[in-house]
Structures are given as structure tokens and as C-alpha cells.
Amino acid sequence: MPSLFSLTYYDPPPELARHVLALFHFEWDEPAIADRHPGALGQLVLFPYGSGHLHMGAEPAAIRGDAHMLAGFETAAPFTMDGPWHAIGASLSPLGWAALTGEPANTHFNRFIPAGSLIGPEINDFAADLNVRYRAGDLSGKQACDLLAQWIAPRLTEQRAQHERLIEYTFRWLGSSLNPDVDLLFAGLDYSRRQSERLVTRYFGLAPVALARKYRAVRAASLLAQPELTDEGEAEIASAFYDQPHMIREIRRYCGYTPTRLGGPGEPLFQAMLRMKNLERLKDFRRIG
Template identity: 70%
Template sequence: MSPQFHLEYFDPPPELSRHVLALFYFAWDEDDISDRHPGALPQIVLFPHGKGQMQFDDRVEPVQGEVHMLAGFEKAVPFTMEGPWHAIGASLSPLGWAALARQPANKHYNTLIPADELVGSDVNAFAKETNERYRTGDLTGAEACNVLADWIAPRFEPVPEEHVPIIEQGLYWLSSSLNPDIDVLVAGSPYSRRQTERLITRYFGLTPRALARKFRAIRAANLLAQPELTDEGEAEIAAAFYDQPHMIREIRRHCGYTPTRLGGPKEPLFQTLLRMKNLDRLKEFRSIGE
């Protein structure tokens, strides 16, 4: 817990466990806020308080309005916000994104999207009502998370049944190692290599090679951000990269920092998000391939 902000994660209802990895409530009550967002997972997020902007490589996007969605970012994105800034959201699995957004993840990567463009205009009335109830004190952050879960639950559309195994296999593969082998992914897939790569890109937002590279850097940064790096963690990092300069380059590319500055005091939210609590449930998918 940071003294500057409050962040809580909640388990989704059991019936949503394949689609929602975690519900979350966030509040940061300072006037001027700047930090980075890792963009590791798809999300749908209500914003009852706060507005600002995100700085992508080629453009600046506003962060304003009642509700947004994101499919993910290829690398950490700097942002500034006029506080107080509060958010109520759900981190989605790739299956959850596909079922709710009904759009390929790679089509919407590296952008923040008004949610009505993906899930229909009724999300605006829902978000406005829920945010107003939160603003007036009728809902706590935890209660608002439950309201969001109840709203999205009936809106998950079926994903092509023949594609579900490759999504689950992709989750198992991604969670199986700090540096997952693409040949292992292909070997466990019912499709050809080319079709497997195409489907992973569609549902996860990046090609398998780019996806493995991104999560290797984020997980290594996560380990290095821990107060004490265990011998096991150090060995895992050493095995995942060619050498230390390679590790530094990859973490700088995907996280925006050299390892000695990961999650420094000027960006405490980024440091907290690097712990990836909402990614812990990915480990549950390891049993699919075992």
C-alpha cells in the first residue's frame, strides 16, 4: 500500500473466473498525478473522478469521460492526471476481452477506447449512474466493483468454440515460464504454426514472439522490484536473458526504466502494478497443459 494512493483487488464471481482475472478499486487523491501504466492486461474501467492524458510514442490521448476500455499496451505508457483520480475496473483475460469487446485485441492495442465503441451505448448510462452513486457515497469502491461485475456478466458473448482451446493454451504457455518457448506453444496447439500465431495475435494483441518478450521483461522487472531478490528469482532472470545488458535493454524498452530505477519513488503506482497481483491468476491456467 502506498501512502499516496489506495489500490484493492477483488476476486471475480466464480461464474466469471474464465473472463475476469480481477476486479479492482483505485483512489489517488492528490491534485497533480504522473506515473506509468504497464498495460499488461485488457481492462474495462469506470472513472468517477479525474481526467488527464496518456503519452503514446506517436500521439497524446485524453483520459476523460465515464468509462474506457483498453486491450493492452506494447510497453508502459506515461500519463498525467488532474486529481483526485478514482477508478473502478475489471482486468480481463484474453477470452474476456474477446467475449466482451467482440473485436480482435490486436486491432485495439496501444490505445484507450471509449467503451461505447465496443460494447454499445448503454454502457454510458450504466457508467454515469454507477459513478454518480459512488460520488455521492451510495456505493463504496468494493460495491461498485460488484455492480460492474453484475453489468458485464450477461454481456459476454460466446467466442468461437474451436478457438477457446488455443486461448487457454496461450494462457498456460504464457504463465509457464519467464521465457516461454514458442515451439512449446505450437506443439500444444491443434493448429499449424502459422494459424497458431495468427490466433494468438488476434486474442492476445501481439504475436507470440512479441508477447513472450513483453511479459519476460515485465516479470523480470517484477522480480527486481521486490525488496529482496531470492536466489531462485535471480536464477530465473539469469536463464531468461542472454546477459545483463540484454536484460537492461529489454526492461528499458517495455517498462521505460533501467533496472536500478524500476518503480522509483516518483512513480509509485508503476512499482505497485509491476507486482502484477491481477496476473497471479494466470498461474491457474498451467494445469491446462499438464
Template identity: 60%
Template structure:
């Protein structure tokens, strides 16, 4: 059999994931907003998991460059063990459930306090005592910079109390939203709307040249599975050294490391198609030296080889890996039961 253009043997590392749909992170310019792009394979019906529900809502039009999605999540089991890909930054609140998420040797607590982060280098395992409910927003690199105003690379791979970076008012708001949510006065969508009302007046201006650099970097990341570094630097109005410093500041990683991570995540997403097209297989094959290289990279950034992901009992991780973004304005998604 063949996988992604490579001749393979039957075995644990040779069969791609059988998840139902993949999405590749791209950008809709000039907004810089992420979109679903996979021209080599049309969308297929999603495989719902009965254990949880994940609802995505579009942000208001004036915030779509800063906020990629609003979300409300429910998983009503008692002991929940899964993994978070951390490809996008988030601000979120957990009105039900508590536990921890592990980043290497460090463990961060998950509770009702609002948390913010710009992303993870690697997928992070977590354990929650449920029922577990959460609501929040997914932040673009521009959104992180405008709301938090701190270099993203200083806060990678950690859950930071939002009050430390945004101010004590977020704790006051979250406490009120948690009370209303627990009493049934407030829906998940309503809680997301309240977060939007809080965020909008607190977004700070980002220097226009830096904003353009963010948009150009997003477009470059979305141009292929293995985008050319020289092409990026040729387009930017900064020296190579300045550009690397600014991209690290806004995206959390220097451009080469950022592209490497996104290549692995996107390849995993493409391999999640039950019927990968020849065009998609060729795109993956061109992005890696060979199949062992592809497997190593996906395992490094996602925690599993492609075949292991298919067998792993981590439904939220697999769903989030496939479902990074909203497809179009006005869309509404229900993932799960």
C-alpha cells in the same frame, strides 16, 4: 556484486529494483485465471505508499475465466504523474479526475467516460488532475473476446470509448454509477458489482477450439521466463500460421512478441524482490543472453532499467507491476495507505 547470475559493477544499471515483492503471471488450469507464482521466493510484506489506495476484489466464480480482478482506486493529490504497465486489458470508469495518457505520439483523454482496452505494447505515461478515483475490471484475453468481440491487436495502445465497442448502454450505466459514487451513495466495491451485473449477460460465446488455444497460450506463457515457441505450436490444434494469427487476435501480439514482452515484465517483477534467491537469479540469467540484454529489454517494455525503477517516483506503476493479480479466491487487497 551479482544480479540475476551476472557479474556486475556498481553503477546505475547494475543494482536491481528494491521494490518489496514480485509476481510472475501464470495460469491456474483449467480456468485460465492468472495467479501469483514465484516458487523461488516467498511472499514478503508489501510496502504501502501513503499517496493512494488500490483495492482488489475477486470476481464471481462463474466469471473468473473472463475477469481477473475487480478494482477500486483512489489518489487524492492534485497533480498526478505516473505510468501504466498495461499488461492486462481493462474496462474502467473515472468518477473523479481527468487528464491524459500518452502512447508514442498520440495522447488519449481520461475523463468520466467508460474506457476499454486490451493492453499496451509498452508502459504508457499519464498525467491526471486529481483527486483521481477509478473503478473497473481487469479482463483476461478470453474476457476481452467474449465482451468486446473485436480483435485485440486492433485496439492495442489506445483508450477506446467503451460505448464504441460494447454499446451505448455502458454510457448510461457509467453516468448513473458516477452520480451515485460522487454523492456517496455507492462505494467502489458496489460500483464494481454493478459492472459485473452489466457484463455477465453480455458475454458472448468464443468457439471452443479458440478458447482452448487461449488457455494453452496462457499456460505456455506461465511455464517459464523464456518459453519455447516450438513447444507451444506442437500443443495447439492449428497450423503454425493459423495459431500465430489467432494468438495475435486474442492477445494483441504474435506469440514471439508476446513472450518477449512478458519475459521483460516478469524479470522486472522478480528483480523487485529485496532478496532475490539463487534459483530466481538463475531463472533470469537463463532467460537473457547477458545482463545488458536484460537491462535493454526491461527498459524497452517498462520504461526504466531495474535500478531506475527503484529510484523513479511512480508508485502506482511499481505497485501495478508487482500486483497484477489476485492470489486466491476470497482474497481482498488494500494497496497504499
């Protein structure tokens, strides 16, 4: 069966590596699309084609316009789109979200947000122009991603040095294992436990315990979505949960489905996004200290 969509990732320029985890170009040319978004980290995304709805509250929320942002979702977010649907985007680290928006992540969770309302009207003009050029065939997906990175770079603001260290340490803590020790996080931060919880929530959108729980489920689902699960990956998953029913419950809670490897169908785009480079980048932060 031919693939329904294409999803290509590009590394950001080295000077953006702390703020942008990956650039991506996405195409799905079906007329009607339904899937889920894991919402593990923030994004700035341009839609040359496609509009639809996010289904998280009592009423569907419209997704339409040239540029959107998301800070993250507590659980996987179901959405429907009228295709064709194309996207040019940047997956943002927590530092990248803060430096680009100046806003706490936790106050913007669980929704797609018109980008102009967060980062100013310049993004609307930029996105409208880029999307027109893309639709005309004047820009490839890679060229559009490069232009997006160039637009982002001069608009990143500096954060307090102590807060940057907190973000980087928390990111390393998250990547240290599938089930990181919360006490180890607090021991490595230069704040009281209460201050640490408040700041982690501000930059990551969730308090440390909830954050670790979500990432455990998303990363376990990511490993299970791989065509070949290594013995090391299988052992890591087994040690992170009490038993298989516990693992299935947690993945279903945070991802909305049972992994294909365990007998569930799984949405195709969601499966692909679980293999996103932004999750893979957690491996770069394994060592705490």
C-alpha cells in the same frame, strides 16, 4: 512517507474467473499525476474522478469520460491525469476481452477507448449512474466492483470452443516460464503455425514471439519490484536473459524504466500495477498439457 494512492484488488465471482482476472478499486487524490501503465492485458475501467492524457503518439490522446477500455500496450504507456483520480475496474483475460467486445485485441492496442464505442451505449448509462452514486458516498469501492462484475456477466458471449482452447493453452504457455519456448506453443495448438500466429495475435494483441518477450520483461520487473526477491525468483530471472545488461535493456524497452532494485527510480503506480493479480494469475497456468 505516506502512500500517494491506494489500490485494492478483489477476486471476481467464480463464474467470471475465466474472463475477469481481477476487480480493482483505485484512489489517488493528488492534483497532478504522472506515471505509466504496463498494459499487459485488457481492462474495462470506470473513472468517477479524474481526466487526463495518454502520451504514446505524436499528440497526447485525451482520457476523459465515465468509462474506458484498453486492449493492451506494446510498451508501457506514459500518462498524465488531473486529480483526484479514482477508478473502478475489471482486468480482463484475452477470453474476457473477446467475449465482451467481440473485437480483435490487436486492432485496439496502444490507446484508451471510450467504452461505449466498443460495447454499446448501455455501458455509458451504467457507468454514469455508478459514478454518481460513488461520488455521493452511496457506494464503496468494493460495492462498485461487485456491481461492475454483475453488469459484465450477462454480456459475455461464447467464443468458438477451439479458440477458447487456444487462448487457455497460450495463457498456460505464457505462465510456464519467464522465457517460454515458442515451438512448444505451436506444438500444442490445433492449427498450422501461420494460423496459430494469426489467432494468438487476434486474442492477445501481439504475435507469440513479441508476446513472450513483453511478458518476460514485465514479469521480471514484477519480481524485481517485490520487497523480497526469493532465491527461486532470482534464479528464474537470471536464466531468462543473457546477462544483466540484456535484462535492463528489455525491461527499459517494455516498462520504460530501470527497476528500483537496479538503481532506477520507477513510478510508484507502475510499480504497484506490476504486482497486479492478473500477472500473478499466470502462476495458475504453469503446467502445459
